[in-house]
Amino acid sequence: MFLIDTHAHLDEQSFEADFEEVIQRAQAASVKGMVTIGITLDSCRRAMALAEKYPTVRSAVGIHPNYVSQAAFEDWGLICEMAKHPRVVAVGETGLDRYWDHAPLELQVEYFERHIALSREIGKPFIVHCREAEPETLEVLNRAAQVGPLNGIMHSFCGSPETAARCVELGMMLSFSGMITYKKNEALRQLAASVPRDRLMVETDCPYLAPTPHRGKRNEPAFVQQTAKVLAEACNLTLPEMAELTTDNAKRIFQWLE
Numbered sequence: 326m327f328l329i330d331t332h333a334h335l336d337e338q339s340f341e342a343d344f345e346e347v348i349q350r351a352q353a354a355s356v357k358g359m360v361t362i363g364i365t366l367d368s369c370r371r372a373m374a375l376a377e378k379y380p381t382v383r384s385a386v387g388i389h390p391n392y393v394s395q396a397a398f399e400d401w402g403l404i405c406e407m408a409k410h411p412r413v414v415a416v417g418e419t420g421l422d423r424y425w426d427h428a429p430l431e432l433q434v435e436y437f438e439r440h441i442a443l444s445r446e447i448g449k450p451f452i453v454h455c456r457e458a459e460p461e462t463l464e465v466l467n468r469a470a471q472v473g474p475l476n477g478i479m480h481s482f483c484g485s486p487e488t489a490a491r492c493v494e495l496g497m498m499l500s501f502s503g504m505i506t507y508k509k510n511e512a513l514r515q516l517a518a519s520v521p522r523d524r525l526m527v528e529t530d531c532p533y534l535a536p537t538p539h540r541g542k543r544n545e546p547a548f549v550q551q552t553a554k555v556l557a558e559a560c561n562l563t564l565p566e567m568a569e570l571t572t573d574n575a576k577r578i579f580q581w582l583e
């Protein structure tokens with residue numbers, strides 16, 4: 326079996342002490358690929374270093390919507406350069422966050438559009454974070470779709486069925502996290518089961534959002550297997566079938582060559 330954790334924050338401090346074991350446990354749980362996501366220039370640099378050091382790790386580079394206010398003028402140009410590196414498989418994470426409200430919405434939109442333009446320019450997908458901003462996010466995506474086809478991923482999807490349907494129409498991938506394993510999220514499991522099979526991916530978003538039965542603890546890539554298992558059950562597939570499906574999708578969008 327081969328699973329890919331399509332969204333992890335492996336450069337977070339909580340992984341520093343036991344990183345080698347985290348990578349080994351991932352391997353033991355058939356998680357033979359992971360994408361570590363940068364959220365600031367420094368975090369992107371750390372993510373790139375991990376992707377260069379560990380054969381199973383790739384990275385994405387960008388500025389998270391919660392950090393766009395803090396970004397220095399020259400950060401964006403440096404990130405554009407880093408994005409061309411062969412170990413970088415995506416641009417982001419980008420998107421909109423009205424929950425934390427750390428940056429003015431207009432600035433978040435401006436950076437979101439820059440990430441999409443960069444994604445087009447270098448032919449790598451963009452990764453979207455959307456928190457309490459579904460209409461605003463769809464507005465940006467709809468506008469971008471008028472310029473050309475979208476090559477993007479809605480990460481840790483937990484939006485409405487309407488938003489999911491529109492994202493699918495726009496050509497986006499939907500990635501599901503440990504949230505679908507929580508007992509109360511039956512509606513989200515049903516939604517995931519209705520997504521076209523060629524658009525499904527799985528992720529941990531670790532160290533956050535640990536799936537059941539690890540909820541409340543630090544999350545790590547090995548746990549993506551729990552999420553894939555629950556998604557498999559919702560879709561009436563076996564775990565190995567879901568692993569193959571989501572890994573094929575991830576390899577296709579990330580142009581992941583082994």
Ligand SMILES: [Zn+2]
Pocket residue numbers: 332334362418454530
């Ligand atoms: Zn993230």
